[in-house]
Amino acid sequence: MSTMDVIFETEDGALFKMKVGHSHTALETKRKIHKFAGIPISHQILAHQDEVLDDSSYVESYSIAENSRIHLRIEDPCRGLPGQPKMVDLLLKVPDSTSLFCVTMNRRDSILQLKHKIHETEGLPIDRMGLYMSGKKHNLQDAKSLSDYGLLDASVIDVVIRPAVTQSRSSGSNKLKIRVVTSCLYLQVNPTDKVQVLRNQLQNLQQKIKFELLSDYFFIHKQSVIDERVSFQGNNIHQGDEIEIVSGAIPLLIQQLLAAENAHIPYCRSCSSSIP
Template sequence: MGLRTRPIGFGYFKTKFNDKVLQDEQDVGTCELLQDSKVRIIISQEPEKSNLLRLEEAPLIKRIELLFHMEHSSIPMSLEVDVSDTIGKLKERIQSIESIPVNRLVLSFLGNELNNRSTIHECGLHHQTHIEVSIRASPPAAASTASGSNAGSKKLKLLVLPRCGTKKIPVEVNASDNVGELRKQLPILQEKLRFSLPSNGYFFIHKQSVMDDKRSFRWHHVNQGDTIEIFNGWVTRGS
């Protein structure tokens, strides 16, 4: 019936009929309310303890669904979250799905950026709230370092082919490293990935050219994703 004690502008009220307090769970028939029945409305400044207990025991919504609009997608991403989760934790979940660094993620609601330390509840986010997700540009310092004096240490992800027809082995080297550094890595990778190296010596071939262990990968014009082949034997260079 919706007639139990509840706040109004100047206090709390409850309803009585035949000296009995009417409860929300009861309908008109149960209460025996007939045409022209008189119902008393009693107003008080404080709610009854029983009603306070009811309000305190009412279940709170703890999990809600939020909709995230990524700047590179027209379809929002839906996540079920706990209202006590922080914005920082939300970013970590998005990072695990989208593989975007957490420090570059920006979550905004109604045009305002959300603070990492604030909880979903504190930000006033409700069920199916729409949140804008944008990606912050890389720091200028990082960009200048990549194009500056440290550019020589650029990482190259390469593939090594131990023998024709075998599985290629992924390796990572610096562009400025000498090819001999790859020879040092291979025995370590051999133990982990269990592939065979020629026991009687070997040399490296890149794009059908023999590689000099004392020259850098950059000198040999090795690019990202290139394959380096291993051949049995030794290369003898004249003086």
């Protein structure tokens, strides 16, 4: 089957080129557009030289040739009257979640407005948020609109939260950046805060980004049980250190040793007890 390059132009002026067979019907062309751009077939209206293409008619019957321009109008009968702003339902994939959630936006909205919507819905920080079209590597730019990127109904957006940037010691920052190993999270804490505040941070984050958090656990730092009544500084936790979450309750013997203010007690995983 011989093919030709045809240019498709959407209502907002976006252009894309696609190969179309001379003997393809308009419906077959719509199927190719759906596969290429994700636009539902039932929402597509194709027109050439002000004539709407009938689904059962062949492309060549409309005098469409190499590099002809076909106007693609996208309409959803469930979305109100023609001429009203076009709304789209975007599917967002957030970190540590196996399910998608949906937000409704105007195609004229900016990427920054979408970030604000995600922040309102999921509580994720705008300043550390990156948005990517599913399977693409390029970060969507704040100033551009959804239509600039051709985002349509059911487009999937990957939401990435970058680690918080800690200032260098020379800048006067007194924040510690720590990594919670089991949950693969990077958190900032005040070195003088008691370690027990980490539980509150994890619980708040768990509600926002839905990662798995054990109901009963304690913390280990460099193979030593952490006394949560003592500060991070008092537990010798430093910049970039890793803290591990261990399932279960602290064994009674270790609790007694911690109560005696022996804050750094080596912990044996296999026997679940302190090492003499």
